[in-house]
Amino acid sequence: MKNILVCYLYTKFDNIRKINCFLKNYKKYKSGIKHDLIICFKLLDLHDLKIARKALKNIKYIEFIDPCKKNDWDFGSYKRVAKKYYDKDILYLNSHSYPICHDWLKKLCFHKKKNTIIAPTGSYESILESIKLKGKLHKIIRYIRRKRKFSKNFNGFPNPHLRTSSFLINSKHFYQYIKNKKTNDKDETLMIEAGKDGLTNYFKKKKFNILVVNSDGNKFKENEWMYSETYHYQKQSKNIISDKYTRNYLKLNLNEKKISKNKIWGN
Numbered sequence: 118m119k120n121i122l123v124c125y126l127y128t129k130f131d132n133i134r135k136i137n138c139f140l141k142n143y144k145k146y147k148s149g150i151k152h153d154l155i156i157c158f159k160l161l162d163l164h165d166l167k168i169a170r171k172a173l174k175n176i177k178y179i180e181f182i183d184p185c186k187k188n189d190w191d192f193g194s195y196k197r198v199a200k201k202y203y204d205k206d207i208l209y210l211n212s213h214s215y216p217i218c219h220d221w222l223k224k225l226c227f228h229k230k231k232n233t234i235i236a237p238t239g240s241y242e243s244i245l246e247s248i249k250l251k252g253k254l255h256k257i258i259r260y261i262r263r264k265r266k267f268s269k270n271f272n273g274f275p276n277p278h279l280r281t282s283s284f285l286i287n288s289k290h291f292y293q294y295i296k297n298k299k300t301n302d303k304d305e306t307l308m309i310e311a312g313k314d315g316l317t318n319y320f321k322k323k324k325f326n327i328l329v330v331n332s333d334g335n336k337f338k339e340n341e342w343m344y345s346e347t348y349h350y351q352k353q354s355k356n357i358i359s360d361k362y363t364r365n366y367l368k369l370n371l372n373e374k375k376i377s378k379n380k381i382w383g384n
Contacts (some may be wrong), residue, residue: 148216156181238348
């Protein structure tokens with residue numbers, strides 16, 4: 118097995134179009150570096166697993182059937198992959214993600230040193246600013262409760278964090294972080310991505326390099342992430358990996374893009 122792995126997650130909540138789209142782009146854009154591809158199947162029944170395997174018949178990959186019988190979200194699967202393939206550099210891709218430039222893996226791995234975590238995109242967004250107050254009384258009460266809960270677990274703006282729709286990390290380091298984390302609901306997974314004790318902040322405390330890399334092959338430190346032009350900034354034309362939120366940005370008009378940019382990066 119090679120030292121560099123690409124792990125693509127496919128779950129029962131996805132349809133076959135997603136895996137076909139990933140395969141189309143995986144074949145179209147050369148990775149630029151030798152690696153092993155792992156397809157992680159999560160909660161699929163035998164019928165859906167058979168359909169997925171048929172779609173994958175013309176590609177070389179390692180099959181990982183997640184043994185977990187409940188939905189513990191993407192991070193639950195990533196944890197078990199990290200444990201099985203311990204001490205490997207793994208690029209994790211969720212089911213919405215696929216490469217959109219040549220040498221995509223080579224460009225990411227070029228900057229991967231011993232204590233480094235890399236992602237194609239980062240963000241300053243704070244979930245505290247995203248909680249909206251609704252008009253009805255029970256929704257107001259829910260808003261107050263969520264605001265209190267989130268203020269304990271999330272920083273206000275700016276809240277720098279690597280986006281985990283795709284990220285490159287050594288599995289030993291990742292497993293040591295994730296092994297005792299709860300992933301029972303969406304809020305817990307948000308805390309892992311962007312919380313006070315989330316992935317980015319945990320490794321920042323350990324003096325890791327936290328980098329965004331763009332399609333030019335350039336690396337960007339935290340205070341430069343916006344200028345990588347990879348996420349909700351200008352034409353966002355230098356992204357390496359496409360995901361549903363980067364694609365949504367491209368559909369916005371100019372005013373909507375400005376609003377989105379301010380939400381992610383500030384005024």
